[in-house]
Amino acid sequence: RFVAALDLYKQRFTLAYVVRAVTPGSFVMPGAVIEDMYKSGVVGRTAVGRVSIAASE
Incomplete structure (x- = not known):
């Protein structure tokens, strides 16, 4: 959470x-959501993605 x-x-x-x-593997990256605390109609969203983390050598 941010x-x-x-x-x-x-x-x-x-x-x-x-x-x-911190952990190698392939993961689903959930979409981010941003919203205004006082104006419920002000909202932004990003798409879901995938991210692959390679093991360090």
Whole structure:
């Protein structure tokens, strides 16, 4: 879970986050969801994806 408080005045923006892989394998990456706490109609979603983590050498 990632929680942030932002002041947004544009209709479109990009939000990025970094994760650390600890277990090699192929995984389903769930879609991200962002929503405004006070305006229930302001919502954004990303698609579901897949990610493959290779074992370190």
